[in-house]
Amino acid sequence: MSEDSRISRYDWMEAELSERESRALYREMKNLERPPKAGELGSAGKWLYKGGKRLYNLSSNNYLGLSGDPRIAQAASRAQEQWGAGATASRLVCGNHGCYRELEEDLAAWKGREAALVFANGYMANLGVISALMRRGDAVFSDRLNHASIVDGIILSRADHFRYRHNDLEHLEFLLKKHDSPAQRKLIVTDAVFSMDGDAAPLHQLVELRNRYGALLMVDEAHSGGIRGPHGEGLCHEYGLHEQVDVIMGTFSKAFGVYGAYVCADRVLIEYLVNASRPLIYSTGLPPMVVAAAHEALRIVRSERERREKLRELSAWFRQQMHAWGLPSIPGESPIIPWLIGDNARALQTSSMLAERGISAVAIRPPTVPDGEARIRFSLMATHTRAELARALESIRAVAGEVQEVGR
Ligand SMILES: Cc1ncc(COP(=O)(O)O)c(C=O)c1O
Structure with missing residues (x-):
């Protein structure tokens, strides 16, 4: 490519990067x-x-501190010997190795829910759940400090996006009242523990609003799974609300020290996701060794x-x-x-x-x-x-x- 055409095609990127640099917003990866x-x-x-x-x-x-735990590394290594390095296909094609089912059964039992579904990572889980459950014309009520993957899931769903002020229940209720059409599906979505502030969502009151306005409630336990609850189930469990939250999502990438994510819910909702969640359907399954590592991490989280x-x-x-x-x-x-x-x-x-x-x-x-x-x-x-x-x-x-x- 000639130097001239490179400049004309990419100069907007350079301008944008310089602008970010001038506001101390430039990002770069540091090598470990x-x-x-x-x-x-x-x-x-x-x-x-x-x-x-x-x-x-x-x-x-x-x-x-589980990421370096030798028991997890050994579980991964055993799975690799048995199943190979990659899943080889989407789970709906021929990538659904037995270790997925074993992990999902234990996840559902741990969370006290009917069923569980493993996703590639937390970002994909949020994208895949919200875009499957909501459609154009539906309404999603989302805390202003929710994680970017929730925001991106809402954008992908094309539903109307109503951001309520952080943990502000009055503002949320005001929005729920204002947009209370029976024709719309409604979803309230929140982080359980907010990733950058470290504070918790008022889950009791969110469940009340869910019940009052006939909305679905989704809680992202990325930063509370493994840490809260008697056996690390998360904040919904610690508060005894796990049966009243429609979708409990969590990741294996944080307290579990591995990678991947999960959703726990009623069986029908999980069945629906298997049929409608595009990031799950159109992407290769997680490598079996990662699934086995996550499973071993779950065993440790529950018991230690x-x-x-x-x-x-x-x-x-x-x-x-x-x-x-x-x-x-x-x-x-x-x-x-x-x-x-x-x-x-x-x-x-x-x-x-x-x-x-x-x-x-x-x-x-x-x-x-x-x-x-x-x-x-x-x-x-x-x-x-x-x-x-x-x-x-x-x-x-x-x-x-x-x-x-x-x-x-
Ligand atoms: C609240 C929350 N949800 C989802 C994610 C995405 O999870 P993952 O890193 O497994 O993609 C993160 C990651 O930082 C998060 O903080």
């Missing part, structure tokens, strides 16, 4: 390096290696309660320390603990200053969070220790002092 010692975990552990430095990992979603307890205790303590030092955050009980900064450039600078002190904690900027709400998102793991976190907090405190000086 192999740990120097054989046998040491890379980002699956508490440390990661980046730019020649070892960093204490306060940025992953590996909340229970102490991981949840430790995570809860560390998270409460970390929040308390931040509060005591006057670092602005958002109240909650989850291991997602934001440090609110505001300005994009300053959030980036804070993240680099933390890295200089040996801490990996990423800056989260718009559009992932609303304009003016850039932040550092700390996320804790059950394998962290209080002593390590106390040292990290000392560094965070020192950086907080320096950032204020620079920002003045």
Whole structure:
């Protein structure tokens, strides 16, 4: 391709990238390096290696520390020997290996629901469920801070999209009343624990509104599955509401430390998804080894309660320390603990200053969070220790002092 035609075709991309850079919104992937010692975990552990430095990992979603668990790796390896590397086709063609059924049966039993369905990942599950259940002319009521995959699912469905203010039940009810046509299917959808704020949705009241307005209710347990509930079932279970939520969705990519996602619901809804959910129908199934790894992670999540307890205790303590030092955050009980900064450039600078002190904690900027709400998102793991976190907090405190000086 000649240089001239390249410029004319791609110059808008360059302009857009420069514009993003000028607003401190440019994104780039940082390469993670192999740990120097054989046998040491890379980002699956508490440390990661980046730019020649070892960093204490306060940025992953590996909340229970399961990603490096040898039992999960062994389960994957056994499945690979039995079924090969790939699923070879969509599940409806010849990709539905026995390990899917075994996992789905256990998922449904764990969640106390009639049936479960495994999806490729959480993004696809949200896309696949919402676009199958809703059509043009239907109405979806979605929390303003819901994950991007929910927003994209609604766009794909072509339904009318009503965003209610974050956790604002009055606003939601106002919208439900205003758009209460019997001809429309209605769906209320929310994250159980919000991915960037770490706070929880008012599920009791959402169930009440679901009942009052004849809507379906869908709850995304991406950041509460494995962590909340007596056996890690999630927030719906912890609140005893799991039978009144029409669709409970969750992922294996966070607390489970693996990959993939699931939906638990009544059998008819699952049967409907198998017939109507395009991301499920028109895409190759997850590799059997990933399904087996997720299954082993589920077994560990259900039985090792102490991981949840430790995570809860560390998270409460970390929040308390931040509060005591006057670092602005958002109240909650989850291991997602934001440090609110505001300005994009300053959030980036804070993240680099933390890295200089040996801490990996990423800056989260718009559009992932609303304009003016850039932040550092700390996320804790059950394998962290209080002593390590106390040292990290000392560094965070020192950086907080320096950032204020620079920002003045
Ligand atoms: C609330 C929520 N839902 C869905 C997803 C997507 O899940 P996955 O990473 O498995 O695609 C995420 C991922 O960050 C999330 O935070």
